[in-house]
Amino acid sequence: MFYYHIALLKSPLSPLTYQSEQTLPLGTIVEVTLSKRTTQGVVIAEVEKPSFECETISLTCKPFYPSKTLELARFIAEYYVCSLGEALSLFVPYASNALHVNETITIEITLSTEQQKAYDFIEAHPTSLLFGDTGSGKTEIYMKLFEQSINEGKQAIFLLPEIGLTPQMKNRLKHHFGTHVAIWHSKISAKKKEQILSDLSEGKISIIAGTRSALFLPLQHLGLIVVDEEHDESYKSGNRPRYNAKDLALLFGQKIGCKVLLGSATPTLGSFHKIPTFRLKGTFFESQSHIMYDDGEHGLSFKMTQAIQKALNAKKQVIVFLPTRANFKYITCKSCGANVECPFCSVGMSIHHNMNALKCHYCNYTEVIPKICPKCGCEEIVATRMGTAEVSQKLSEHFSEHVVQQFDRDEVRTEKKLSEILSDFNEHKIDIMVGTQMLSKGHDYHGVGLAVILGVDALLGMSDFRSREKTLALVLQIAGRAGRKGYGEVLIQSKNSEFFKQYLSDFEQFLKDELVFRKNLYPPFKKMLRLMSAHVKDEKAKELIDKVALIAQSFPQVEVVGFGKANISKIANKYRYELLARSDSSKALLEFAHAVKLLHVEADIDPLSFS
Template identity: 45%
Template sequence: MRYYKVAIKGRFVDELIYESKEKIEILSEVLLDLQNKKDLKAIVLEECEKPEFKTKAIKAKTGAKLSKTQFELASFISYYYNCKLSFILGSFECLEDYTCKKILIEKQMPILNEKQKEALEFIKQQKTSLLFADTGSGKTEIYISLLKEYIENGEQVLLLMPEISLSPQMQKRLEVYFEDKFFIWHSKISKKKKQENLEKLKNSEVMLVAGARSALFLPFTKLGLIIVDEEHDNSYKANNIPKFNARDLAVFLGQKENIKILLGSATPSLTSFYKQKSFRIKGSFFKSEKEFIYDESELSLSSTVLREIRTSLRNKKQVIVFLPTRANFRQILCKSCGNTIKCPFCSIALSMHKKKNALKCHYCGFTKEIDKLCPNCADSMLEARKMGTAELCEMLEKELKDFNAKIVKFDSDEISSFSKLNSVLRDFNKNDIDILVGTSMLAKGHDYHDVDLSVILGLDEYLFRPDYKALEESLALAMQVAGRAGRKGKARVLLQSKNKVFFQRYINDYDAFLKDELEARKELYPPFTRLLRILIEDKDEKNGFILCEKLAKEYKKIQDIEIIGYGACAIAMLNANFRFYILLKSNSHTKLIKAAKYALNFNNVSIDMDPVDFS
């Protein structure tokens, strides 16, 4: 009898020991039972000595394996993000052994201009690099040229995107050049479709995969190139445990497995700009002129905003309007007692959805009818504050009724499926829609053909969040939205903000911002240090507070770790749990990993290495 240490895929358990009469190759996928659960998939990690306790038998081999590259990646995630290997392996797909074959791409590749050719040559000479190229400057054409070279050389390639379900544009572009020789991979694809795609990968029918974070976990055997498009986007950071960053994992894989890594963005993250060699492309591929108009009003549909929108409509042009908040209003305020109507399970104001006659929590999903009286003082002096996309659409329809303009909302309330997204974008590009009103979805790499005005509202609140990346992310978002207008020809960008000086200084000069921000962050924040956020969530507020104080006291004793802050979270209650945090800083990732391990010995604690969310 032989004995094997195994990791049960997707289970939050330690490695277990099972027996088998036959020899099983390491990293093979097998089937086994655990308690009353039958035919669970597991990965064989190593052969070991017979244990003192009685063992169960491995039932069968599936014939599939985990590749060494996959195991290397899963082990790193387990170590760095402090999560059980078994649980992590639940995200990894396995395949039988296979070999890659060269695929000939028959379609003519895009013709590059001199600057694009220089960029391509620069990228080829670097193991890992950053393509820092303005919106509309032709990053995709460079990607496609590079992808073709690797595919025709018999190497697999991966194109990562922050939110694949929001990027139909890239799919269409890839189809032009690679026809059916690639597939799209993300969490919303059906099991059947995923299986079909894996067969294509195994049979070398496909050497190119375009996907979201989970595409990193596919069973590649000869991965030569990973391109991370819009590398600055926070969507690369997972919200659930383990809270990994797919961009950072791509860079890790590049270093460990000798894979070429290309990061691309018009507004690169400060960390990538600081750490990677970069090639800069300024200006757009097509001639484009932008005029920036500043409106220093409070958040509103001001006369300046209306004037500019009317000008575009008279000229038979289209408009996009960005607002960071969805629904009608983000809070209902009682003018008598000053309280907002909050979610009973979260310390968050409920958002008003007029069409549904409902107040809804955008965090836990709690919904109730709109109050007629204040729940706190029973007064009827209720006022809606902080408008959202739905309210803005209603206001625009009222103000622009003379134009008979077609106005469509473009946020996660409205765009609930991939087909709905495609439908709205198709109608917009056919000029069946005049004004698109939306949240940050507007900036997600979409091409709008006939837009000559981008209106940016509500960024001031975003700008002053208690977050060291607030300036970087606000400016990047403004530039990404601005970049959607005037892909060809003249365009206007209207920015409503009380912080005109900041935006005027940097919106046309992201290079200067990066330089100034690097100076401001020296010795304080990433990329010069690393952060760890420890989160305590407890039904009992007192218990949560006591544990937070206890951990903070312990961390104060540790050398080379600094506590930036601790206490109640900005969102103090979520899903009926009271929330407390400790934010640690260190130059040593090993020190932070040890600190995280210690915290995870306690109940109701989770950790976030390299956090991007501080709420």
């Protein structure tokens, strides 16, 4: 009889011991029973006969995890504080009979002299950062790298924040690489996924373009990972394991020996600080942009409608950005000052006029818009902080001859609708597009003459040490959608125009100044860890975080920055508390995280969100 440690897939449990009559290679996927239920696990180690009775492995499966994957999963389990089974579950296993086909291809792109310099720099560095302005032509450089990768008989992964949002990118890839490229994201159908996996194992696919989960596909000849828009927070998983695909790409690069390229017009401070950087300046096409400010109250101002009118007169298109969905973010009582809150979350609910309802954006709870303040009974309650639906409506009324389109998650619910809107926009069937963050995601349209940016002061004022970096990056990305070819204007509504004036034309200077500000306090100089407790009973959640704080005392190298109620102290009826810790030593921080083995407490290493 042989004995093995089995990591149970998708289970938070530590590996368990099972027996087998035949020897099994490490990485074999097996079926075992646990409390009378059949479940899948992975053979991770052969062990001595244990002193207790153990159950027999019931079945072995064909697909398997190679030793490299086991090694990467071990790192993920250690670093992101999860079980090995959970870490392995991220990966798609390998088929046993994978083939490889060598092909050569030529694509029709000629790089400019500057682009070629960037390309040579990337070729010369195993890991690099392409810090290229919006519209500078980063994408074309990636395409050339993919061409080279195919011609070397290697495979490449092209990570994008939300490929679903950019059908344009899909078209560019398909145009150059045809069936050599496959698109992968969590919303493609199971059937389609199966087809891609089968094509992969037959060696038909050389490039996988997709969201963060694409990193875990079985690629035997991986030679290159490109992480586009590396600053984008959607690379970080919001669930356990809370990994960051960008950081994992860098790790995979080291462990597998493949090349890694990060690209962005607004790189994160961490990447800029650590990684050899090529600076690609200016736009590929001749273009010129003019930035204007409006320091009025939040809402549509005369200056704004004038600027829009001017762009429309010049037959240009306009994009209007706001960080808020719905008609209004809050409904506020004039007497007691309170926002009407969700009964299950400690957040104000938003007004959606099309449903005549108040809706919670955290748990989706919906109720009728009240006529009086539920707290004090006062009859004067007013809507505050305009959202996309309201601005769209106002602009449609004001510019009734023109087509206005709302562009956010409420309006764009399917991929079909998304491509329709974007292709209408491309064909200039839409004059004004009003949207949320979705507007900032790498769209390349040549007709946009004006970008209007609203509501950024609220983002700048968030209690997050990264709020300056995040807000500036967002504004730059949106501004970068205007005037990609020819003349473009940007109008920013803000009372912080000094800040934007100083840095919008020089993000690099911002990064340098920010490094000074973060020194000795925050990443990239310190490591951070956030521990969160959540429970239906308030006192239980608090008790848990108190326990965590007590455990922290045994780790002298770990500094507790603070602990107590989370920013949003209740979501979906669960009370939330948090502890924020930092350290110079990654090792000490992880030891502390692993020492906190409490049910209902979750660890988030290198946290990006503090809400």
